[in-house]
Amino acid sequence: MNPLLIYITCLAIAIGLTPLVSKVAIAVGAVDKPNKRKVHKVLMPTLGGLAIFGAFYAGHLLFRYPHYQFNAIFIGSLIILVTGIIDDIFDLSPKIKLLAQFTAASVVIFYGQLYFRSFTFPFIGVVDPGYLGCVVAYLWIIGMTNAINLIDGLDGLASGVSSITFLTMYYLAAQMNDYFIMTYALILAGSTMGFLIYNFHPAKIFMGDTGAMFLGYIISVMALMGFRNATFISFVVPVLILGVPVFDTLFAIIRRKLSGKSVIEADKGHLHHVLMAQNASQTKSVLIIYGISILFSLVAIVYNTISAQMGVVLVVCVYLMIRILSRKMFKNKEEPNE
Numbered sequence: 001m002n003p004l005l006i007y008i009t010c011l012a013i014a015i016g017l018t019p020l021v022s023k024v025a026i027a028v029g030a031v032d033k034p035n036k037r038k039v040h041k042v043l044m045p046t047l048g049g050l051a052i053f054g055a056f057y058a059g060h061l062l063f064r065y066p067h068y069q070f071n072a073i074f075i076g077s078l079i080i081l082v083t084g085i086i087d088d089i090f091d092l093s094p095k096i097k098l099l100a101q102f103t104a105a106s107v108v109i110f111y112g113q114l115y116f117r118s119f120t121f122p123f124i125g126v127v128d129p130g131y132l133g134c135v136v137a138y139l140w141i142i143g144m145t146n147a148i149n150l151i152d153g154l155d156g157l158a159s160g161v162s163s164i165t166f167l168t169m170y171y172l173a174a175q176m177n178d179y180f181i182m183t184y185a186l187i188l189a190g191s192t193m194g195f196l197i198y199n200f201h202p203a204k205i206f207m208g209d210t211g212a213m214f215l216g217y218i219i220s221v222m223a224l225m226g227f228r229n230a231t232f233i234s235f236v237v238p239v240l241i242l243g244v245p246v247f248d249t250l251f252a253i254i255r256r257k258l259s260g261k262s263v264i265e266a267d268k269g270h271l272h273h274v275l276m277a278q279n280a281s282q283t284k285s286v287l288i289i290y291g292i293s294i295l296f297s298l299v300a301i302v303y304n305t306i307s308a309q310m311g312v313v314l315v316v317c318v319y320l321m322i323r324i325l326s327r328k329m330f331k332n333k334e335e336p337n338e
Contacts, residue, residue, distance in 0.1 A: 003170075006063050006183065007190040014055035014194025021051040022198075022205045030088045032206050046088045048199060049211020052159075052191050053081055056218075059187035067180045072112025073221050076104035080145065080217045084210030098142070101213070105141040108221055109134050116224075141220045148216035149209060156200035157286050159207060161293045162215045163192045168297040169222060175305050181226055188218060201282045 025031065025045035032044045060074075083100035086092055108114045116133035118126050129136065152158035166189035173181035192215065198204045207215075299314040 001063055001183065003182070003186055006059065006186040009062060010055050010059040010187050010190030011194040013058045014051055014191045015197060017051040017054045018048065018195055018198045018205060021045075021047055021054070024050075025088075025205070025208075028089055030085075030208065032208070044203065044206050046206045046208030047085065047210050048195055048205045048207040049081070049084055049209075049214050051205075052188075052195050052207065052211050053077070053214055055191035055194060056188055059191060060184075063183055063187060065180045065183040069108075069112040069114055069225070070180075072108050072114065073218075075111070076107045076221070077214060077218060079104040079107065080213050081210060084208065084213045088208040088210050097209070097213075101142045101145050101217070102138070104145075104217060105138050108141065109137050114221065114224055137224060140224060141217065144220035144223075145213050145216035148219065149212040151289075152207065152212045154201070154282050154286050155203035156196055157289060158212055158215065159192050159196040159199045160286065160290050162219065163189055163196060164290065164293045164297055165219055166192065168300060169219075169226070171301060172304055173226060176226070178226060181222055184222065188215075188222075201286065 022045045025047040028047075030045065030047045032046050064070075079100055083092065083097060087097060115137035116129055118128060118133075148158050148162065151161060166185045170182055170185035170189065173179075173185060195205075195207065195211070199207065302314055
């Protein structure tokens, strides 16, 4: 199938669906109200993730590539989607959302048989993780489902980073001749980019938890499919592709622990908050994070396809950059909560 045709078709479907979803969101009261924690100043329709999912499903019907694990992935995505819709309208508690995420992950792991089947370590060799492979899969899926939500703080940020992630996945899958990941990465890249047109600053609609959780879930599952036999090198690749949400989430947990706060308590130390505090420009802050995300993706490509040695050097460079950014982020831990 022509890759450009897949991408443009799903892009067009998302562009057409998003204004309709915006009207539905307003009609059912799924709106995000401004407060001191939020950057926006007016009521904003959410449920934008419904447009992303709609374009994704339409792309599936048009360009499906058969795979025995797709049914489990789709059932899990429906659980995440329904949870997000209910949360955007009625505001669910974190525990209920976590339970739904656990349920979706369980469907993928046990019905879809998608989990880490082996780990290969330097000087040790291949290790069969047994049940630990399922535990790591739970942590990966649930962690990433929430990580995208955490970076969804500025117009176009989560949707743009997700688009970069899907395009990177497409490139890496093409190197491995993984036609399933190639097809669905393009479907999702087009679907997310079509929504981004309305979500970039000044945003006309937010993706809400409906979109953020769905994107986090589907990204985590696709990454797991590509690297479920985790070698020392390959396990690093999905972490690098998702570098921005992974490290932002990690720093958030450490920062809140050091401050004696709950790890689920919001604060103003996220990367996008730091950048906003420095330049007070949503567009500039988002473009900087896009650049960081592209840098992570390029490192992942070099690491996986060109030279592991060169990749290690680049990983060290990226690590040093993260250290510099993290110092600025940790300085914000004394600021009042969001």
